[in-house]
Amino acid sequence: MGEATPIPIRLTGLTALRWAWRFARDPLMTTCRTLDVFGPFVMLSDALPFTPPLTKPHRVVLLGVPLVLTAGAEFHRELLSDTATWRGVSLLPGGPRNSAARRISLGLTRTTGGRHAHYRKLLACPLRKASVNALIEDMARLAEAEVESWPAGESINLWEYARRLMRRFAVELLFGGNSEQGYLIADLLSQLMEGKWGPSAFLLPINLPITSYGRIVRKSELLERHLLEWAGSKRGRVDVRDLASIIVNSPDADGDPQDDAAIVGQIPSLFAAAFEAGQSALTWTLILLMQHPRIMAEVFDELSMQVGTASPSLNRAGDLPFLDAVVKEAMRILPPVPLQIRVAQYDTTIATHSTPKGTRVILNALLTSRMSEVFPEGDVFRPERWFKIAPTVFEFPVFSGGPHSCPGYCFGLSAVKVALAAILTRYRMALPAGVRIDYMVQPTLRPLDSIPVFLHRQDGAFASMPISGKIRNLVRFPQ
Numbered sequence: 131m132g133e134a135t136p137i138p139i140r141l142t143g144l145t146a147l148r149w150a151w152r153f154a155r156d157p158l159m160t161t162c163r164t165l166d167v168f169g170p171f172v173m174l175s176d177a178l179p180f181t182p183p184l185t186k187p188h189r190v191v192l193l194g195v196p197l198v199l200t201a202g203a204e205f206h207r208e209l210l211s212d213t214a215t216w217r218g219v220s221l222l223p224g225g226p227r228n229s230a231a232r233r234i235s236l237g238l239t240r241t242t243g244g245r246h247a248h249y250r251k252l253l254a255c256p257l258r259k260a261s262v263n264a265l266i267e268d269m270a271r272l273a274e275a276e277v278e279s280w281p282a283g284e285s286i287n288l289w290e291y292a293r294r295l296m297r298r299f300a301v302e303l304l305f306g307g308n309s310e311q312g313y314l315i316a317d318l319l320s321q322l323m324e325g326k327w328g329p330s331a332f333l334l335p336i337n338l339p340i341t342s343y344g345r346i347v348r349k350s351e352l353l354e355r356h357l358l359e360w361a362g363s364k365r366g367r368v369d370v371r372d373l374a375s376i377i378v379n380s381p382d383a384d385g386d387p388q389d390d391a392a393i394v395g396q397i398p399s400l401f402a403a404a405f406e407a408g409q410s411a412l413t414w415t416l417i418l419l420m421q422h423p424r425i426m427a428e429v430f431d432e433l434s435m436q437v438g439t440a441s442p443s444l445n446r447a448g449d450l451p452f453l454d455a456v457v458k459e460a461m462r463i464l465p466p467v468p469l470q471i472r473v474a475q476y477d478t479t480i481a482t483h484s485t486p487k488g489t490r491v492i493l494n495a496l497l498t499s500r501m502s503e504v505f506p507e508g509d510v511f512r513p514e515r516w517f518k519i520a521p522t523v524f525e526f527p528v529f530s531g532g533p534h535s536c537p538g539y540c541f542g543l544s545a546v547k548v549a550l551a552a553i554l555t556r557y558r559m560a561l562p563a564g565v566r567i568d569y570m571v572q573p574t575l576r577p578l579d580s581i582p583v584f585l586h587r588q589d590g591a592f593a594s595m596p597i598s599g600k601i602r603n604l605v606r607f608p609q
């Protein structure tokens with residue numbers, strides 16, 4: 131964007147509604163198009179894609195509040211630094227007043243001020259680099275056990291297997307070890323996140339047993355019951371490696387014992403954050419590698435030399451420069467959290483332009499991580515670029531920036547690298563020729579349908595396959 135203050139392009143009336151509708155259907159492609167057609171700063175007035183008035187008539191007052199689509203580091207810097215004016219939204223569904231769906235959807239992204247600082251402080255020690263490094267041996271052991279059980283010589287759904295691996299890391303390394311209830315809660319969280327952002331709950335937010343919105347409400351009640359039971363079993367038993375135990379057994383921001391409302395409000399989104407983005411990163415990195423055989427061969431060479439293949443020492447996966455570049459590049463080109471939403475708490479400004487209270491702003495990590503000044507040919511998967519660049523967190527906002535930046539980035543990065551090392555030292559994955567790969571944002575970037583991948587024993591015979599689908603709009607694959 132350079133030094134000049136960006137000027138917004140304002141779209142109103144039917145034009146705004148048309149773009150808002152397109153945005154609701156495919157936010158990533160629509161923002162790519164608005165960038166091409168109007169530039170990096172577009173205000174859609176009268177647009178209402180986040181708050182359909184069907185069940186919430188009081189929200190009709192939001193009519194006329196803009197939806198702002200942005201791309202570029204300056205927008206990330208401005209909004210993410212001012213957390214008093216710009217509040218984040220929950221990762222989880224939300225729901226009717228006094229419902230479990232509403233109670234479980236508080237979370238750190240929506241928490242502000244002293245309460246936010248308090249919970250961040252509780253998480254700082256267990257998630258810092260030294261603590262994560264101390265977990266690497268266990269992470270490697272879990273990865274080996276999990277990946278060894280995969281069915282060589284058969285086809286798997288990559289998305290599902292990535293989920294199992296990342297969920298296992300989160301449950302066993304961050305939430306108190308192997309427990310049936312931990313796994314059950316993790317699965318309910320995944321289902322809720324799918325329900326929230328799925329099209330039917332979005333278009334028909336009516337609380338009946340047969341609607342998907344109604345199912346979210348009921349599933350949230352189930353989650354709340356399990357969560358309180360699980361958290362109750364941790365009371366009085368502090369485990370410094372268990373994020374839930376730390377929260378349950380620490381005083382709240384006012385110095386009082388943590389009550390059920392705070393536990394139910396904070397733990398679900400923390401737990402979901404611990405594996406959802408990692409699942410997305412692992413899946414897309416593997417797909418990009420399968421479609422870039424030269425880069426796959428280079429990663430495999432590095433792994434073979436540094437961690438071995440017969441009995442790999444996966445705990446060294448964190449220190450491999452090319453693997454590090456591959457993971458960053460995959461997250462740059464297909465960010466696990468491609469869009470961040472911020473809501474104006476007051477009448478305020480963006481890049482000096484007035485905007486009213488309630489304005490929703492989309493901070494677009496996918497487009498910002500492709501800005502040509504820092505990332506030339508941004509739609510090309512080219513890990514080598516990372517040996518020459520050192521972008522700021524706002525130029526590469528994959529883990530966000532400012533006070534609400536991701537506290538789990540060390541764990542997340544290590545988890546993806548150890549998982550890749552475990553998988554690639556054992557298997558050569560291959561997509562079927564002609565497979566269609568579409569995506570959706572929910573709110574992590576995920577494949578729309580299952581991704582069938584054949585697991586060959588690793589033989590180094592890497593080759594890409596012709597693929598189709600919307601993913602080709604986001605990545606320029608080699609011919």
Ligand code: HEM
Nearest residue numbers: 238239403404407408466467470528529530534536538542
């Ligand atoms: C590849 C892995 C990961 C990626 C790409 C990622 C990305 C992000 C992003 C972009 C945000 C900002 C969301 C927003 O403000 O709208 C965020 C927030 C957060 N992440 Fe992560 N994350 C990852 C792994 C983790 C892990 C392993 C944890 C561990 C618990 C974690 C915990 C959190 C929490 C608690 C927040 C909310 C922070 C706050 O609002 O203060 N994340 N993450």
